[in-house]
Amino acid sequence: MSIFYFIAFLSILFAVLVISAKNPVHSILYLVLTFFTFTVQYILLNAQFLAIVNFIVYMGAILVLFLYTLMLINLNKDSEPMKTNMVKIAAVLGGGCLLVVVVAALKVVGVSDPVLVRDPNLGLVKNLGKVLFDEFLLPFEISSLLLLSAMVGAVLLATKDPKIA
Incomplete structure (x- = not known):
């Protein structure tokens, strides 16, 4: 259980460093x-x-995409537009709402009993694969065809040749 708390502490520490890094x-x-x-x-x-x-997905694809995008854009402070008062007021309201949610969440910390997992195989990839390919095979295949057609459509829209589109 001490490993869990140590990793949770590291998660919070790194999240704070994400926000506070210059x-x-x-x-x-x-x-x-x-x-x-x-x-x-x-x-x-x-x-x-x-x-x-x-x-x-997150570490391998999305964050690498963020890093490449960040390297491609110009982060010059001189070209950054000034924020209006309406944006500042919206930011203060959003931060206040977040503070209310955090306080409400911290008020109920430690009230409930710990969750005990009765099935040690819960969450394994093997069980998910069985459910996915037994009960949900048709929706899985239809979604794969939908994603394939969206990918083909995106490639066709991105081509410069007007004869193809």
Whole structure:
């Protein structure tokens, strides 16, 4: 249980460093570390599928895309537009709403009993695959065809040749 609390502490620490980092590249690298601690938490909670998806999709694809996008844009402070008072008021209201939610969440911390998992195989990829390919095979295949047609459509829209489109 002490490993869980240590990794939770690291998650919170890296999340705070994401917000407080002055350099945006450092902020993204701290975000990678935050997602890595989430992956470790998923493994500790016996949710291997979520750990693998978090590692591959978030750390492997989305954050690398963020990093490349950040490297391509110009982050010059002189070209940054000034924020209007309406945006500042909206930011204060949003922060106040977040504070209310955090206080309400902290008020109920420790009230409930810990969750005991009765099935040690819960969250394994093997069980998810069985359910996915036994009960949900048709929706899975239809969604794969939908994603394939969307990918083909995106490639056709991105081509410069007017004869193809």
